[in-house]
Amino acid sequence: MKKGLVFFMGVFSLMLISQSCSITLNGSSIPPGLKTINIEFFENNAPLVVSNLSQDFTEALKARIRSQTRLSIVRGEANATMSGNIVNYTITPVSVEATGSNTPPIASGSRLSITVNVKYVNDVDKKLNFEQQFTKYSDFKGDISSQEQNLIVLINRQLTEDIFNKAFANW
Template sequence: MKYIKKRLFVLFIPMVLVCQSCWLYKFGTANIPPNMKTVSVGFFENVAPIVVPTLSQAFTEELKTRIRTQSELNILRENADGHFEGSITDFSYTNVAVTANEKANLVRLTITVKVKYTSTLDDEQSFEQTFSQFEQFSLDNGSIQSQERTIIPIVTKRLTEDIFNKAFANW
């Protein structure tokens, strides 16, 4: 009986420590300064060589959505505690794999965004950086044009996640 109690005690202590450490850190939690209450997001103009007419609006709205869903910040048009601005500088397709009859089969869509984030509360949190993300897809599933509507949102979600993490999660 003593052996069982001793063994349970040895197993119980590490479990308590592990559970307690999980309460100290929350995954996906933003590290936003407590005095920051507002942010503004400027329109991200598409200056890439290939211009998709809806990309600027879609990207700008996706960044606002990410901020709304992952923080308690209010989004203002101007005079905010933080401000995002920038442009879409590249939108390109690259052939990744070619079939035996020299036809492209796997294509990569890459989107690059130049972002300037300005914090009026803490200048050390401000940055200017280029972010780039891609998604590969097969032409077996349809043409590039037919797949654009599903591929672009995947890439913009990754980009906005990177931008949000850089500004608020110190990644």
């Protein structure tokens, strides 16, 4: 009985401390005055263009911020703005396989890489501002056409996690 009471008091104390220090479970650290954010459309300026990449990336970033913060996403004037563009989309071989003495080797594994340039302007706390490139990739085997959309979803998830952490978790 005594152990249960000690445990309850410990949990209660932790709850009080977390309320006063604004600790959150997702690791985000958002200044109290930051209420709104404008996520601008990320244009695809990569040499190799995939038609839905801009829309998919922009929506993935908005979804991450919606689900992990209390911020309202608005158009136009906001306490913070996130903008940028997709600057690279490449498919490169990562492993090769010999096919015979008279034929050149072929790629047995490939890598899809996406690079995004992000500018974050925080009007509430200017020392959190940054402009940085983020790159993520995923390796795959076989033809890209059957796997491309799933790979884009995976890479967008990784990219938005890194961008979120840079902007809101100070990592």
